Amino acid sequence: MSDRRLRHADSAAxxxxMRALSSxxxxxxxxxxxxxxxxxxxSLTSLxxxxxxxxxxxxxxxxxLARLREASAFSISLLAARHQALAHRFSGHSGVHGARRFDLGRWVTLSTGAPVLADAIAAFDCLVEEIIERHSHAIILGAVVSLKEGADEPVLLRRRGEYAALV
Known part of the structure; x- marks a missing residue:
């Protein structure tokens, strides 16, 4: 169906x-x-x-995102349930900004020099392959050049604005 009269759904709704989705x-x-x-x-997934x-x-x-554009490399550290305080610190709601966010946790580097959480469930070291800007967000494609697997332990989830553990 192609009806130009159809518009986007209400943003708040x-x-x-989407908050019903556990991530x-x-x-x-x-x-x-x-x-x-x-x-x-x-909002991340394998491509x-x-x-x-x-x-x-x-x-x-x-x-x-601004810093990532300059660096052309980034990491993704998957968090365990015990990392809830770290998730909050990096969320933007803690009042801690910039490099001070890294004062909590132990950070190492893999291939690109991007900081990786040492005790993450898994960590991916990526080169920026492409950045696609759409609406309010940018979609970053990262070529994984190295990775680190951590312990098999309960993972941290977020649903309806709350953190929870998945065993």
Whole structure:
């Protein structure tokens, strides 16, 4: 059906409906030393196994996205249930900004130099393959150049604005 009279659904209703979806929680990070930036992300998925490629979506207003453009590399650290305080710290609601967010947790690097949470359930080190800007967000395609698998433990989820553990 192609009817130009159809319009987008109400944004507030759409947001509320999407909050019903349980999503894994990750930290997207980039940069080095005092130029590090990072944020909590729940909009991510694998795109391809060959070659290994991830997709993550960040708000176009995100300071992490601005830094990621400069760095051309980033990491995605998948969080365990015990990382809830870290997820909040990187969410933008904690009042902590920039490189100070990395004062919590132990951070290491893999191939690209992007910060990776040392005890993440899994971590992916990526080169920026493409950034696609659509509406309020940017879709970042990341070519996975290295990864680290962590312990098999309960994962951190987010649903309806609340954190929960999945065993």
């Amino acid at each position: 759409f947001r509320n409906a 894994g929680v990750a930290i997207v990070a980039c940069g080095e030393d005092e130029a590090r930036a990072g944020c909590t992300a729940i 391809s196994l060959a070659p290994p490629t991830l997709i993550v979506c960040l708000a176009r207003s995100s300071s992490t």
